[in-house]
Amino acid sequence: MARSFGQAEGTDRIIRRKLSDEVLDRLRSMIRSGELRPGDAMPSERALMDRFGVGRPAVREALQSLHQQGLISISHGERTRVQPIDATTVLARSDDVARMLLDLVPANRQHLKEARRMFELGLVRLAAERATAVDVADLRAAIDEQTAQMAGDPVPFIKADMAFHARIAAISDNPIITAASQAMLRWLFEYHTALLHWSGREAVTLADHAAIVDAIEAHDADGAVQAMLDHLDRSRDALAPMDQGRAPPPERTQPK
Structure with missing residues (x-):
């Protein structure tokens, strides 16, 4: 017809x-x-x-x-x-819109944390498989820098924390993965500031980072994933009551 x-x-x-x-x-x-x-x-x-x-x-x-x-x-x-034009500059231009999205729809903060969790676990497995001696040395230097920032203003400590995770992403040698990791860290920055500054939290973070690097250096992919999982779970557990307007729970003992 x-x-x-x-x-x-x-x-x-x-x-x-x-x-x-x-x-x-x-x-x-x-x-x-x-x-x-x-x-x-x-x-x-x-x-x-x-x-x-x-x-x-x-x-x-x-x-x-x-x-x-x-x-x-x-x-x-x-x-x-x-x-x-590269992935870093493209994603950086979305920072303001991403923060607005997180402010206007608070549930997206949880979605972003879940995305970051999946991302970090994949990245650390890749890092354990590919890391060179130079990569491991850089990660340990990042921990030393973060240790040096434990006292005083929390912002340098948090920026050193972000640099540590960004360096793990860089081991992928994939500019899109690296840029996406850095973007997620920037978007979470303001929501992690208070979390990482709670008294006693810094020492746990540093111990977690050291365990992650030990597994990466040993090329123990499963161990690296588990160390990162433990690290992210501790952060999640501390952040959850803050999202609900309550004080964070007491620090748990670092697992042996």
Whole structure:
């Protein structure tokens, strides 16, 4: 049975787009194709106006959109240039939106912790399989740095903690995995600040980290996963009552 003309109206409708959106698509295509490479200066506004047959407002709006997306840098008095694109810069640009998501929907904090748990267990298994002597030395140096930050302001201690976990992720030699791990740590940062600063907590964290490195150095993948699991479970148990507005439980004795 032939379809009537009216049936096509809902799917075939032509949508008018802003000129700046068309220019934006063309510029992104130039970057994707390699016509414009990281570090290259962008063509002048006049050159883009002539190339695309549009006015200056459309070009400027498209350039501002590229800048907001992190694809180009716009600095007063300097040429606009194409930015290097990697997983770290892409995920870093989502930090503010991610924190807003965690604030507006508190249940997402638990979802993020669950995602991080699965991620960390996979990462530490990979680290135990691939770690070199240099990797192990770097991890032990990270523990030493964290130990040096035990007293005083908790922020340096927590940043050293994040650096330790980021270094485990780096052993994967996978830039997307490393960037995703760093992003999750950043998104959790403000929610872990109070947790890691409870009196006596620092010593447990350091002992956990040392056990993880021992297993990585021994290339004991199962042992490394178990050590990380114990570490994350202790953090989860301490954080749960804080999420519910209660004080954290007393520290448990470090398992033998």
